[in-house]
Amino acid sequence: MENGAAKPVIVAIDGPSGTGKSSTSKAVAAQLGLSYLDTGAQYRAITWWMVTNGIDIEDPSAIAAVAGKPEIVSGTEPGNPTITVDGTDVAGPIRTQEVTSKVSAVSAVPEVRARITELQRSLARSAEIGIVVEGRDIGTTVLPDADLKIFLTASPEARAARRSGELKGADVNATREALIKRDTADSSRKTSPLAKAGDAVEVDTTELTLPQVIECVVTLVEEKRAGK
Numbered sequence: 001m002e003n004g005a006a007k008p009v010i011v012a013i014d015g016p017s018g019t020g021k022s023s024t025s026k027a028v029a030a031q032l033g034l035s036y037l038d039t040g041a042q043y044r045a046i047t048w049w050m051v052t053n054g055i056d057i058e059d060p061s062a063i064a065a066v067a068g069k070p071e072i073v074s075g076t077e078p079g080n081p082t083i084t085v086d087g088t089d090v091a092g093p094i095r096t097q098e099v100t101s102k103v104s105a106v107s108a109v110p111e112v113r114a115r116i117t118e119l120q121r122s123l124a125r126s127a128e129i130g131i132v133v134e135g136r137d138i139g140t141t142v143l144p145d146a147d148l149k150i151f152l153t154a155s156p157e158a159r160a161a162r163r164s165g166e167l168k169g170a171d172v173n174a175t176r177e178a179l180i181k182r183d184t185a186d187s188s189r190k191t192s193p194l195a196k197a198g199d200a201v202e203v204d205t206t207e208l209t210l211p212q213v214i215e216c217v218v219t220l221v222e223e224k225r226a227g228k
């Protein structure tokens, strides 16, 4: 850069549900002083708005017609990643079972993806030191020129065990089936499906602890910054 400041580093972290994207991305961003963007929260926020406003989730054209209406604002501080819709804090409501069961249908609508992708690119452009952006299509579509792309995986059993631990006693088999159903929907949609970018580094987290995954990603970012 002209004034000698380092070029912002852009890190894309993708993968299926429960592989550890959010926990890893937040910790890596905090450790390296970078911004953090949870793109799943943005798709959940627009889904919450559709549900709250009585939009028929089974009707893609009804969703497309109003996709531009809600104003979604994401805070990118890794210690406090906020999300509001039209000024209302929706951090809690976007995590309900109802939103989780409907988010794949809403996020498959091309007009929704175009809207949210624009927000994501604008936030990534404005990150002064750099940003860790996590989702499903970041490395393939949103930020194809990211400096580093990571694709996290884990067995469905490990992911279900992690999620049911989080949901305090939820049935592991039912959780596993719900995860697989959402992954299938997210991977098979026509517009920017969940996919590993050709130049992404795949990290299988099945047998790794969260601190081990964080350390692995921090090392990869530091190597990239050092030009290795």
Ligand SMILES: Nc1ncnc2c1ncn2[C@@H]1O[C@H](COP(=O)(O)OP(=O)(O)OP(=O)(O)O)[C@@H](O)[C@H]1O
Pocket (backbone or CB within 6 Å): 015, 016, 017, 018, 019, 020, 021, 022, 023, 024, 040, 162, 163, 166, 205, 208, 209, 210, 211, 213
């Ligand atoms: N390597 C790991 N070992 C054990 N538990 C983990 C590991 N990584 C993440 N977890 C735990 O698994 C749960 C899911 O992690 P997280 O929310 O980060 O996944 P995610 O990929 O962002 O999921 P989603 O896409 O559904 O938002 C959390 O409770 C987290 O603490």
Ligand SMILES: Nc1ccn([C@H]2C[C@H](O)[C@@H](COP(=O)(O)O)O2)c(=O)n1
Pocket (backbone or CB within 6 Å): 017, 039, 040, 041, 043, 044, 103, 104, 107, 134, 135, 136, 137, 138, 182, 186
């Ligand atoms: N880049 C993204 C991020 C998320 N989605 C959709 C698909 C997910 O099932 C849903 C919720 O994401 P989560 O909070 O579980 O990370 O949002 C997407 O299509 N593209």
